[in-house]
Each structure stands twice: as structure tokens, then as C-alpha cells.
Amino acid sequence: MKKILRVALPPIFTAIALLVAWEIAVVVFKPAAYLLPSPIAILRAANIDSHQLINATLSTAMSAGLGFVIAAVVGMVCASVLSQSQFLQRGLYPLASLFQMVPLVAIAPLLVIWLGYGLSATVASAAIVAVFPVLANTLDGLRSTDPALRELFRIYNANRFTRWWKLELPSATPSIVTGLRIAAGLAVIGTVVGEFVSGYAGEDAPLGMVVLAAMRSARTDLVFAAVALSAAVGFVLFGAVSFLGWLSLRKWHASTLSR
Amino acid sequence: MRNASHGTVRNVNLHGGLGVHVRGVSHIFDGLQVIQQADLQVEPGGFLAIVGDSGGGKTTLLRLIGGLLAPTRGEIVFTASGEMNAGESARGTSSQSTQAVAQTSSISFCFQEGRLLPWRNVLDNVALPLELNGVLAHERRAAAREMLAKMQLSDSENKMPAQLSGGMRMRVAMARALVTRPKLLLLDEPFGALDEVTRLALDEELRQLWLDTGTTAILVTHSIQEAVSLAQQVVVMRGKPGRTMQSIAIDLPKDAAHRTNMQFVSLCERVYQQMTLQSKEVARVAQ
The missing domain is CATH 3.40.50.300 (P-loop containing nucleotide triphosphate hydrolases)
Structure with a gap:
């Protein structure tokens, strides 16, 4: 518990200090509310529109979560397949990297054309940005398996699947966790970009749509509230992945042992 | 042959x-x-x-x-x-x-680095060769426990390799090499x-x-x-x-x-x- 506090308290204090400074700055310099609302004004706006914001947050969290899970599964499966064959790796991996270079904002309209407005397009958008870090890190981890341990499995006549399942995958776990943590943050970015392009208005409009609508009606306080909530979605997803990663590594990996 | x-x-x-x-x-x-x-x-x-x-x-x-x-x-x-x-x-x-x-x-090998799997505890490391040979879980664990007992390592069966000293790691590696009863x-x-x-x-x-x-x-x-x-x-x-x-x-x-x-x-x-x-x-x- 003491350890947790020691890690958690400094960033919490810093955040509180920044918010207080912001509040004071707004009181002292009195900028127009549509330029920079104060933290308290943002909270008030969030409270008034809480129903809409909660729905929006759930909708965004759903897209980001689904997109993340798809990216995680697709990324790990593809990396595992690629790791088993130099030929496939040479043929496909550069294409996968190229895929990463395509700006998401540019392909989001295509997703709407193919998948229509709504959840499918935002989930696809999240999955597309999140898949590459999972793929790249998993592949890297699978390929960095200790050759001495590979030889050990060869001595025991382990077949390819057994070697992957019992040696390469566990040994790649630290890299996979790193990839998943990066993917968690990216999934939320992908979701919100997807929502900008393919979002839908109404009761359960996602956070991306709330941001757009609030901007158009000069409700900067609501824009801030929605941005903060989308960051919170990313934070929760990141935290959950980090926790699961810690659980799987805590007993053996240097990153968790030495702390 | x-x-x-x-x-x-x-x-x-x-x-x-x-x-x-x-x-x-x-x-x-x-x-x-x-x-x-x-x-x-x-x-x-x-x-x-x-x-x-x-x-x-x-x-x-x-x-x-x-x-x-x-x-x-x-x-x-x-x-x-x-x-x-x-x-x-x-x-x-x-x-x-x-x-x-x-x-x-x-034939069994025992290497200088021990080559234990860091994510497995001592018992499952020792049982590994049997596991990869398709020996059932309870049988291989029993065999691994028997080997650990013989080497007075029973107290360490749940420890992870990172918790062991260099000498202990080598003893576990030896137990693993011998668990298949090599010739x-x-x-x-x-x-x-x-x-x-x-x-x-x-x-x-x-x-x-x-x-x-x-x-x-x-x-x-x-x-x-x-x-x-x-x-x-x-x-x-x-x-x-x-x-x-x-x-x-x-x-x-x-x-x-x-x-x-x-x-x-x-x-x-x-x-x-x-x-x-x-x-x-x-x-x-x-x-």
C-alpha cells in the first residue's frame, strides 16, 4: 500500500497543482469563456450534461475496447504466424509497416463507405491504429527468444507448436505487454478520429460527436469535459492492460521484480 | 540400433x-x-x-x-x-x-547457464522434459517431486528461478537433466x-x-x-x-x-x- 501511494501521490499532487493554477489564472486574467473556461466551469457543464456525457463515454469506451481487443488478437495471431516463417516475414512485414504509415484520418472516410456510420466504423478505426504496435512488439518478442532455450526445446524434440506455446509466447510476454499498452492509448485516439468522421448524433452519440457538436455551439466547457472523459477512457484501458501485464510478469520478469 | x-x-x-x-x-x-x-x-x-x-x-x-x-x-x-x-x-x-x-x-544435457525457463517455478522446470515428452501432468509432477526430494530441493519447488542463487539454479538444472532417467x-x-x-x-x-x-x-x-x-x-x-x-x-x-x-x-x-x-x-x- 505504501509503495502504491509512493508511486501514485506525486502525479496526483502535480495534477491538482496544475488545476489550481489554471483556476487562479482564469480568475485573474478573465479570458473569454469560449476560449478558456475554468476547471470549475467545466465541472459544472459536465454536471449539467452528465446524462449525455455518460452515454457518450460508454459508447466511446465500447468502441475503443472492442477495437483494442480485435487489434490485440489480430496483432498477436499475425505476429505468431509471421514468426514461424522467414518467407512470410519478408513478404508481409514491410507491407504491414507501410499500412502503419497511412494516415488514419485519410482512410476513416473509406471505413464509413464500407461499414456505414456507427459502431462498426469506429471499432475498425480503433483496431487499425492499434494493431501495428501489437504486431511489431509481439513479433519482436517472439524473435528474441533466447537461442539457448530454443536449443533446449530442440533437445527435447518439441514440435513447432509446442515451442511457440510453451517457449516463444511466454518469453515474448514482456514485449507483448509493451505493445498492448501502446495499443490501449492508440485505440482511444482511433475511436475518436473514427467518431469525427462516422459518428452519429442522438441519445448515445459518442464523445467524438459531443466534441464536434459542442465546438459548433461554442460550448468550450463541454469540449473540455468530453476531451477529459476520452482521456479517462484511454487511462482506464491503459491501466487495465498494465495491471494484467503486471499480473503475468510479476513473478519472473526484471521489470516487475526490481521495483 | x-x-x-x-x-x-x-x-x-x-x-x-x-x-x-x-x-x-x-x-x-x-x-x-x-x-x-x-x-x-x-x-x-x-x-x-x-x-x-x-x-x-x-x-x-x-x-x-x-x-x-x-x-x-x-x-x-x-x-x-x-x-x-x-x-x-x-x-x-x-x-x-x-x-x-x-x-x-x-541423453540429457546440463549447461553452464542452467537454462531454466524464468516464468516457470522449480517444479515445472524440472518436469519440463517429461511434459514435452507427453507425460501426463500428475505423473510428471510426481516424478519431478521425487527428483527434487532426492536432491533435497523439495522446499524450493514453488520458487521462481529468479529467487534462486546460482548454485541452486544449477542444482535445479541437474534435477531437470536427471528427471528423464537418462542413460x-x-x-x-x-x-x-x-x-x-x-x-x-x-x-x-x-x-x-x-x-x-x-x-x-x-x-x-x-x-x-x-x-x-x-x-x-x-x-x-x-x-x-x-x-x-x-x-x-x-x-x-x-x-x-x-x-x-x-x-x-x-x-x-x-x-x-x-x-x-x-x-x-x-x-x-x-x-
């Missing part, structure tokens, strides 16, 4: 090691000759040590015997206990016979990274395990004392490419005090002389 071990690992006859005959084995790796005309012979249940310079081909020879590499020339023949006069029938082409034996898990145990500098006190203790433990299990053991080591105190015969490997020298028989009483005995010292001296021969003499003395 007539070999008493077939079927599952657990059927392997506990008492009776494999005899190993290395005849005129050369090995070329990437165009570079690593070993030239190596010869050695170990009787079933015997203990042979190979000593020599770093990079002299000791480890390569061990890997050739274990079937991890195939010799470029020469042959490696295995004989089971009681078949010592049946050399002809036991003869196969080198690489085929090594492969066949390795596949029945009657041939190949040890590659197993205690090379340990401090002297731990090393002496583990030498003694290894000797005891060798006596208990009846396995044949081939030990590669840098330490002349370790070789002379453990083995029944010592083979020195010299030069580049590595050649085996005339084997030195060690007939010492293996009691606790033997390392201070005069005979021990003079045997070490003989090994040392072979190890420090000038290169032109190496060619002459080599078998």
Missing part, C-alpha cells in the same frame, strides 16, 4: 548407462575445421571428463555426441549395458545413431560460473547422483581438479582444430579427502602436462 531404451521415458532402465565410442570424428563448421580425428571411449556407466583450452572444440564434441550436431567425418556409436561385445550390431552411421538415441530422451548425461561446464565452495559441494553432489543413477556421464570442464576428482578417465583436447590426446585413467579412491592425496596431485600434473604441450608435440601425442 539395439538400444534397451524405447517407448516412454519412464521405461528407461534405471541401472545401466550407454557406452559411447567416438571414432575418428572430425567436424567442420562454416568451412572451419573445429575438431580433427577425435577419439574417445566410455564404458556404460562410466564417467569421462574432457578438459582443454577455450575454443578447443570440447563443447562441439559434446554436442556431436548429444546429436545436436552431425559429424563431418567419423562415427559415434552407442552401446547399451551388457552389449559391450556387440559393437558390430550396435554400430550405425554416426548422425543416425545419435539422433535415434536423442529421440528416446535417453547418458552430458555436462557442459555445469559449475563453471559458480564460486569455489559451491562448486566443490556440487561436484560431490554430482558424483553421488552419478553413482546412484548408474548413468554414463561425460563432463566438459576447464578445471583439471574437477576433472580428476570426478572422472574415471580424463581426455585432454588441444589445438586448433581440436584433437583428443591419449586418455588418462584415474584410479583414485573417491573419498572426501582425495583432493589432497599425492596421487591426485600427480594425476593433475599429468593432465596439466598434456594441456601445456607445445603445438608440434600435440600432433605427436594425439591419438
